[in-house]
Amino acid sequence: MNTIDIENVIGINDVESAIAHLYKHILPSSAIQNALNFSQEAHKNQFRKSGEPYIVHPVLVASIVATITGDEAMVIAALLHDVIEDTNITIDEVSRDYGDDVAHLVEGLTKIDTIRDAQLLPSNSDEKLVVSALSFRKMLVASIEDVRVLVVKLCDRLHNMLTLGALSPAKQHRIAEETLVVYAPISQRLGISYLKNLLEDLSFHYLFQEEKLAIDSYLEENYRSINTRLNDFCEKLTKMMLENGFNEEDFEILSRVKHHYSIYLKMQRKGISIDEILDLLAVRILVKKPIDCYRVFGMVHLSFQPLSSRFKDYIAIPKENGYQTLHTTVFHESAIYEVQIRTYEMHATAELGVAAHWKYKSGGNNPISLDWLHNLQYQNESVEAFYELIKNDLYSEDISVFSPKGKPFTLPHGAVALDFAYAVHTEIGDSAEGCLINKEKASLLSELHNGDMIKIVTGSKKINRCSWIDAVKTSRAKASMRTNCNQRIKAIDTETGINILSTIFSMDPVRIDELFTQTHLEEQRHRIPSELDLLKETINRFTQELGENNRFSFLSRNRFRLKPYVFASLEVYANSSVNDAVFDYCCHPKTGDEIVAFLQQGKAHVHHKMCKNAAGIIDRREAMVFVRWKAQHYFRYHLIVSMQSAKGVLADLLTYMAKMGADINSIELGKEKSEHTQYCEMEFQTLEADINRLRSKLEKKGKIIQFFRTDDAYRSQG
Numbered sequence: 091m092n093t094i095d096i097e098n099v100i101g102i103n104d105v106e107s108a109i110a111h112l113y114k115h116i117l118p119s120s121a122i123q124n125a126l127n128f129s130q131e132a133h134k135n136q137f138r139k140s141g142e143p144y145i146v147h148p149v150l151v152a153s154i155v156a157t158i159t160g161d162e163a164m165v166i167a168a169l170l171h172d173v174i175e176d177t178n179i180t181i182d183e184v185s186r187d188y189g190d191d192v193a194h195l196v197e198g199l200t201k202i203d204t205i206r207d208a209q210l211l212p213s214n215s216d217e218k219l220v221v222s223a224l225s226f227r228k229m230l231v232a233s234i235e236d237v238r239v240l241v242v243k244l245c246d247r248l249h250n251m252l253t254l255g256a257l258s259p260a261k262q263h264r265i266a267e268e269t270l271v272v273y274a275p276i277s278q279r280l281g282i283s284y285l286k287n288l289l290e291d292l293s294f295h296y297l298f299q300e301e302k303l304a305i306d307s308y309l310e311e312n313y314r315s316i317n318t319r320l321n322d323f324c325e326k327l328t329k330m331m332l333e334n335g336f337n338e339e340d341f342e343i344l345s346r347v348k349h350h351y352s353i354y355l356k357m358q359r360k361g362i363s364i365d366e367i368l369d370l371l372a373v374r375i376l377v378k379k380p381i382d383c384y385r386v387f388g389m390v391h392l393s394f395q396p397l398s399s400r401f402k403d404y405i406a407i408p409k410e411n412g413y414q415t416l417h418t419t420v421f422h423e424s425a426i427y428e429v430q431i432r433t434y435e436m437h438a439t440a441e442l443g444v445a446a447h448w449k450y451k452s453g454g455n456n457p458i459s460l461d462w463l464h465n466l467q468y469q470n471e472s473v474e475a476f477y478e479l480i481k482n483d484l485y486s487e488d489i490s491v492f493s494p495k496g497k498p499f500t501l502p503h504g505a506v507a508l509d510f511a512y513a514v515h516t517e518i519g520d521s522a523e524g525c526l527i528n529k530e531k532a533s534l535l536s537e538l539h540n541g542d543m544i545k546i547v548t549g550s551k552k553i554n555r556c557s558w559i560d561a562v563k564t565s566r567a568k569a570s571m572r573t574n575c576n577q578r579i580k581a582i583d584t585e586t587g588i589n590i591l592s593t594i595f596s597m598d599p600v601r602i603d604e605l606f607t608q609t610h611l612e613e614q615r616h617r618i619p620s621e622l623d624l625l626k627e628t629i630n631r632f633t634q635e636l637g638e639n640n641r642f643s644f645l646s647r648n649r650f651r652l653k654p655y656v657f658a659s660l661e662v663y664a665n666s667s668v669n670d671a672v673f674d675y676c677c678h679p680k681t682g683d684e685i686v687a688f689l690q691q692g693k694a695h696v697h698h699k700m701c702k703n704a705a706g707i708i709d710r711r712e713a714m715v716f717v718r719w720k721a722q723h724y725f726r727y728h729l730i731v732s733m734q735s736a737k738g739v740l741a742d743l744l745t746y747m748a749k750m751g752a753d754i755n756s757i758e759l760g761k762e763k764s765e766h767t768q769y770c771e772m773e774f775q776t777l778e779a780d781i782n783r784l785r786s787k788l789e790k791k792g793k794i795i796q797f798f799r800t801d802d803a804y805r806s807q808g
Contacts, residue, residue: 096288099150100252103142105130108149116156116165125166125188132177140256147249148172154245158282158442161238167195168242174200198239199246205229210268219264221672221693223271230276240276244285247273251292266296270675281412281443290351298354298676305350308364319425320345320371326422327375330393331386340382342434344374358677360557361578361700368397368557369419369428376434380405380741383431387416390429394420395504397560405436406741407748412439424506424536426561491542501538505563508534508555511546512567519570521548535561554578579684580616582699582708586686587618587625589714593689594629594650594665595636599711605632618716619686622663625716626652655694656720662687662694663716669693671717677701687717724775726755726800727784733792735768743770743791750787752776773800 102108109126116122129148136144152168155161166188173179174196181200185193209226211219234240251269254262270293277286295302309316324343331341348356348370356367364370375386383405390396402417415432432440488500491510499513507527511534512519524547525532535558538544556575559568588606592599606612609631618625629650652663657671659681670693677698679685684699688707694715697704708714733739744754757772770792778784785797 096252099154099249102150103140103146105143105145105149108146108153112149112153112156112165115153116160116162119162121162121188122166122169125169125192128187129169129173132173132179136176138253138256140253144172147253151242151246151249154248155242158245158285159238159241163189163191163195164238164242166192167199167238168245170196171199171242171246175203194236195239195242198234198236199243202230202234202239202243205233218690218695219267220271220674220695221670223268224672226268227272227275230272231279237280240280241282244273244277244280244282244289248285248288248292251289254292254296262296266293267675269293270297277443281409281439282441283413283443284441287349287352291349294351294354301354302350305353305364309347316347316371319423320347320373323371323422323425323427324373326393327373327390330389331375334385334389336377336382340378341386342376344376346372346374348372355678358701358703359679359683359698361702361705362555362557366555366557368426368561371425372428372430374430374432374437376432376437378433380433380436383416383433386431387418390418390420390431394422394427396420397426405432406744407754408745412443415440421537421561424533426535489538489540491538491540491544494543494545502563505538506535506561507532507538507544507546508558509562509564509567510538510544512562512564512570514546516566516570518546518548519567520552520574521550522546523549523553579699582686582705583616583619585708586699586714587615589708589711590618590625590716591628591632592711593713593715594652595632602632605635609635620718622652622716622718625663652716657694659720660694660696661718661720664689664694667692668715671696673697674703676703681719685717685719687715689713689715722777724753724777725779726773726775727781727797728771728773728800729788729797730769730771730795731788731792732767732769732795739768739792740770746791747774747788750776750784751778769795 098111102111112126126149130145133144133148138144138147148169148171151171152165155168156165159165170184170188170192174181174184181193181197184196206226209222209229211222230240247269250265254265257265269289274286274289274293277283277289324345327343331343332338348367353364353367353370356362357364360366375390377383377386397419405414405416408414414436415430418429418431420427420429489503489505491499491501493499493514499510501509501513507525508519508522511522511525522534525534525536526545526547527536527538527542529543529545552574554574555571556578559571559575562568562571588599588602591597591605592602595602603612606615609628611628611631614624614628618628629652633650650665652665655662655664655668655671660671662668662671666689668689671687672693673679673696677700679696679698685696686699686704686708687694687696688704689695690713694717696717697707731743733743747754752774753776755773755775757770776784781797781799785794788794788797
């Protein structure tokens with residue numbers, strides 16, 4: 091389904107056009123025509139808030155389903171999805187007229203509405219919707235047995251979001267919030283990135299209108315520059331492919347700018363502005379065979395300078411939802427591009443997820459189980475890449491560049507304008523807003539060449555560019571930028587520490603700050619949010635300090651004793667009751683990210699530490715609690731395994747290990763390779779402590795030559 095289809099769907103508000111659109115995407119079989127007539131009759135006197143006949147909605151939902159899956163039973167279920175709830179028709183009648191499979195789907199769709207009514211807070215409630223929406227999402231995944239039901243429901247929600255303009259602002263906000271917390275994550279878990287991105291961006295439009303406007307303005311102002319850069323890079327890639335043995339029909343190159351909500355989340359998590367996002371520009375290279383992906387990857391790295399530590403191999407180690415792609419990030423003429431390389435089949439799976447299996451393979455009508463979904467965690471959806479890119483060459487030529495007054499500066503090959511700014515003076519680098527290279531306006535990330543004359547344009551304030559540290563070349567620039575970012579984080583941690591203690595003692599933050607000074611602990615304020623023992627020690631010191639004053643003699647230690655609360659992967663410590671921990675959708679931190687938590691109505695609302703919204707809440711001195719990721723103890727292993735010398739054996743082994751929960755730290759293939767066997771040596775870590783249990787699993791994939799625990803080599807050798 092493409093953008094033009096979406097625009098057409100938005101513009102359709104009459105029955106004839108809706109039916110015509112449906113039949114553009116699926117042949118009008120007798121069963122579909124019967125279902126259409128049946129649905130028209132059932133909804134004949136019903137109208138939507140916009141005034142259009144209600145039947146337009148199920149017909150357009152069916153057309154979206156047809157575009158994504160082409161599955162007749164799902165299309166019929168989409169046509170009938172509101173019939174049971176809105177009319178006197180029973181599920182037995184649906185089964186009689188359209189078969190058990192359609193009835194099974196319609197019943198599942200009706201069940202979702204029942205769960206929604208039971209789990210979701212009513213619109214007149216003051217409690218934040220996100221709390222009950224998370225429960226609703228869990229219930230959906232746990233109780234819907236056929237994945238096709240969820241796919242139809244996602245298409246239903248997409249059409250609702252496309253026509254949300256007819257509702258009141260309050261309802262728009264509520265439905266968008268529910269979409270972002272419930273349906274977009276389910277799309278992601280099903281691997282349907284196309285739907286996920288649409289649902290996220292449509293929700294983003296209603297929930298963060300100012301931020302959406304700012305991103306739109308930036309993209310419009312820089313439209314010409316962005317498109318010129320993307321077109322130029324795609325031309326270079328095409329030339330590279332053709333010069334290295336590929337024919338035009340062997341590949342396709344797609345270019346894009348990251349979608350809006352993705353841009354916004356990156357800004358929130360990193361605490362940066364849109365012009366600081368390194369991988370705003372992205373291209374996808376589609377090829378025919380998996381081995382071609384690795385050929386193209388090698389060509390890209392030989393043709394363009396890669397950013398270190400930005401490579402991920404989801405082909406050898408796919409995501410749980412089946413996603414397979416090579417990811418890397420490269421420099422090209424002062425711009426940075428995210429490059430994704432995949433086969434056409436991998437692309438179909440990435441865009442359509444489980445739906446790709448109906449559309450391109452079986453076209454089946456068999457219920458597909460959701461068992462594989464139940465154990466997935468939203469906060470840790472990716473397996474880390476198993477090796478890092480090679481760092482910049484140790485030996486590189488120097489270049490000479492000049493200030494506007496002709497003063498020469500020597501910089502390493504590959505240095506950018508921001509390196510020059512820091513070479514002039516640290517304050518110039520810290521406050522640099524833009525630059526002129528040879529009297530022409532350029533980006534601060536523009537690569538410099540011998541003889542360039544650079545003028546730096548500065549502002550009045552220091553600018554933190556934490557995401558640019560990998561983009562600069564000189565150690566001076568890296569060190570200065572890292573120092574600035576550490577200072578910023580320290581300031582956030584200091585305010586957070588004060589707020590946590592202010593909440594514990596129910597005191598004004600100014601008084602808490604005074605207590606830090608009185609107890610000579612002011613240098614430890616920034617450590618409070620990350621060091622539990624120090625927090626407890628500080629509580630004791632403050633209690634003693636307050637107890638020595640007669641006015642506070644009634645204070646008792648028990649009143650301020652912290653109680654631990656564990657919620658899935660989080661630990662929360664507070665001296666008051668905490669009954670749940672939820673992630674707010676404005677920044678959606680991932681496992682391992684630095685986080686903070688605000689106490690609202692007995693619930694810990696968790697944000698990324700760099701989140702702009704969190705910064706505002708911290709400044710308002712709202713109640714905060716100590717939060718951290720639940721500690722997980724990993725065991726490290728060394729393995730040498732002998733495998734058949736055959737195509738795909740290594741990928742099969744790595745995929746198998748990823749599903750076992752193993753993280754690969756290093757790997758070497760081909761030692762003492764013979765005609766029929768090859769040896770693979772690797773270091774990996776896992777939560778599994780039983781080496782014998784691990785050995786029995788790994789023996790299914792090859793002959794184990796050597797296997798032992800590296801963190802306990804003498805006692806655990808096996």
